[in-house]
């Protein structure tokens with residue numbers, strides 16, 4: 001099937017690998033505008049059902065409109081995927097046939113300057129997926145110590161010039177807009193050595209910190225595993241290596257026997273896998289998709305099946 005510019009990332013691979021079935025129960029933990037959810041509901045018709053979660057109120061409103069035609073087959077809730085257990089309990093679902101997590105920010109969020117995710121257009125330094133909760137990126141950069149800021153940029157942005165950037169930010173603050181921050185970072189790192197904008201890593205790091213993204217992924221993976229029926233599949237799309245590493249390790253830990261240490265008594269005898277790797281290597285976007293949607297270049301899809 002041809003990829004259209006409005007399709008969510010890795011749309012067809014997600015559907016091919018989740019294999020939605022008529023009458024199945026599915027969870028989309030990161031509903032966004034509901035593109036993947038639309039595909040899952042269509043493929044699992046006429047009786048498949050979907051629970052869709054997102055923390056962003058604007059995304060929820062759009063997804064409700066888009067999925068309205070599926071009636072009560074689509075159950076849409078504004079909540080974090082970290083509350084998956086609880087959400088399933090509330091609607092009385094014990095186990096499900098498939099779970100999708102398409103992590104990170106949506107194109108809608110990146111393209112709305114007022115959400116503060118993008119260094120391409122000026123807007124308030126916000127970056128919260130749920131802009132009614134928690135501290136914004138401005139509150140974070142304007143109050144954190146230089147040392148903690150440098151550590152955060154290094155850890156979440158894998159930024160080699162973290163110390164220099166942290167010093168420039170703490171000297172120039174208070175900062176209020178994305179363009180102020182982007183220009184400051186560009187100036188402090190000097191001549192760019194890569195093709196990406198010099199503020200890319202700083203923005204990534206702040207977004208991860210503001211939304212506790214890594215903690216969230218860590219919290220949801222065991223819940224997703226527990227919620228799957230045997231034969232049910234989880235599909236996770238990540239956009240940066242920190243997230244992808246967590247997903248990869250989780251799947252490997254539950255699908256591959258622990259390495260045997262010859263100095264210890266054999267303990268792996270009773271080990272049994274909980275998951276089967278469906279994608280030993282992550283699925284990535286093809287050339288056509290990358291051309292239409294450059295953001296898909298960094299997407300990695302991993303899929304595993306409950307044993």
Ligand SMILES: C[S@@+](CC[C@H](N)C(=O)[O-])C[C@H]1O[C@@H](n2cnc3c(N)ncnc32)[C@H](O)[C@@H]1O
Nearest residue numbers: 008030032033034035036054055080081102106
């Ligand atoms: C890449 S987009 C998903 C796009 C979606 N697959 C589609 O087809 O349009 C990621 C979404 O996850 C949401 N999100 C981020 N953290 C979340 C969390 N902890 N719980 C629920 N949703 C979250 C964001 O608000 C954003 O709308």
